[in-house]
Amino acid sequence: MGDNRKGGFRGGRGGFGGFRSSGPREMHKATCADCGQETEVPFQPSGDRPVYCRECYQNHRPKRY
Structure with a gap:
């Protein structure tokens, strides 16, 4: 597939199709x-x-074809 999106867990895009530029992202403990x-x-x-966590997420994310 031709998915060129950059980012982390959810594609890294804000709700209006642009990247968030409000400074550092708020992180939550889990x-x-x-x-x-x-x-x-x-x-x-x-x-x-x-x-x-980052390491375990790599084992659970969907395979890209």
Whole structure:
């Protein structure tokens, strides 16, 4: 697929199609659902989906073809 988006967990784009330029992103503490390590993520975990640290996320993200 020709997906050229840059960014982290959710594509890195704001709600209006542009990149956020409001300064440093607010990070939220979370516990990895796989290894139990404390990590920080750029979104407020809601509790209804698992949160992974950077290393474990690499094992769970969808494969690109």
